[in-house]
Amino acid sequence: MAHPSINPLSETFGAEVIGLDLRQPITAEIIGLLNQALLDNVVLVIRNQDLTAQEFRDGMANFGEPMLQHRAHFRLPECPDVSRIVNRENMRPASMWHTDHTNHQRPPKATILYARKLPASGGDTCFANMYDGLENLSGGTRARIENMITINDMEPDSPSYSDQDRAAYDQGVRHPMVRTHPETGKKALYFHLTKAMGIEGMETRAVRPFLEGLLDQAIKPKNTLRHHWTLGDVVICDNRCAMHRADPNFDQAEERLLWRIILKGDRPV
Ligand SMILES: [Fe+2]
Incomplete structure (x- = not known):
């Protein structure tokens, strides 16, 4: 198997x-x-993939163990x-700006997105390196x-x-605002702007402006x-050291559909 080439996307x-063909054994x-x-x-873009949901899942299982996502309604019935x-x-x-599923004790180490339907223009996903942040x-x-400790x-x-989603996953989970990446040992800023409903020791109404100031x-x-x-792109983001956001600047009459897998992570420390 030939080695894929890995090219930087920014400085x-x-x-x-x-x-790389994710349908094939790697x-x-x-x-x-x-x-x-x-x-x-921190972010990898794997180009030119043509995958069924099961092929997407199996290809990504090379990077870690997929975990169930908390909105049950949006799981694919044929591949949950x-x-x-x-x-x-x-x-x-x-x-x-956010990192995914911070209302879980062990939030996902990575989020993987695969474009299925795209608007004619816009609908980009933006990433931020939170080591540098x-x-x-x-x-x-x-x-x-x-x-500092956030309450999610x-x-x-x-x-x-x-x-049912709320009954299963809405639990006031505490996470450090600064976490140490379990593999690189480097520290990163870590929070989800709209899931961090509280910060220990801070008045609730001060939390959102404080977090916005941090961003x-x-x-x-x-x-x-x-x-x-581009259709065919699979994008992997290391959630332990990156935030992301979707740019909503596209015609909402058009459907934008991504498939998402998240991979099990450690408890942030
Ligand atoms: Fe997200």
């Missing part, structure tokens, strides 16, 4: 993978190379490890957040969660990457 992070050596490339680059991300059925593009904070802010729940105003300091053009989708 700071992100890489594209060319010459050697342990190449899986090792790809996993290292994800650790080094794959969920739909769509601007239909009470779901809207997640346009705020932490470095971008002022010394005073960094000292203030070093031991499902967004109370989102109609995309069913009562203003942390996320700069230099540590962001904009992915303009």
Whole structure:
């Protein structure tokens, strides 16, 4: 099996993978190379894939163990490890910076998106490198957040969660604001803007403005990457050191459908 080529997408992070067919068995050596490339680059774009849901799931299982996503309604019946991300059925593009599923004790280490239907223009997914995001904070802010704990729940105003989803997954989970990546050992800023409903020791009404202020300091053009989708792209994001958002700047009369897999992660520390 020929080695795929891995090319940087920017000066700071992100890489594209060319010459890999996720339908085919992948050697342990190449899986090792790809996993290292994800650790080094934070975001990987694997081009030109033509996959059924099961092939997508099985290909991604080379990177880790898929975990069930909390919106049961959007899981594919034929392959429940794959969920739909769509601007239909009470779901809207997640346009705020976040990392996925922080209302879980062990949030996913990676999110993987596969474009299925795209609007004629727009609908990009944007990524932010949060190792650099932490470095971008002022010394005073960094000292203030070093031991902060966020309290995470499902967004109370989102109609995309069913009562059953909330009963299973809405549990006020606590996570460190600064986490240490379990594989690279580096620290990153870690929170979900709309799921961090509280911060220990902070008045509730102060939380959202505080988090928005952190994003203003942390996320700069230099540590962001904009992915303009082409059908066939599979994008893997390391959730332990990156945030992402969907750009809602597209015609909502058009359907934008991505398939998503998330991979089991560690408890953040
Ligand atoms: Fe997300």
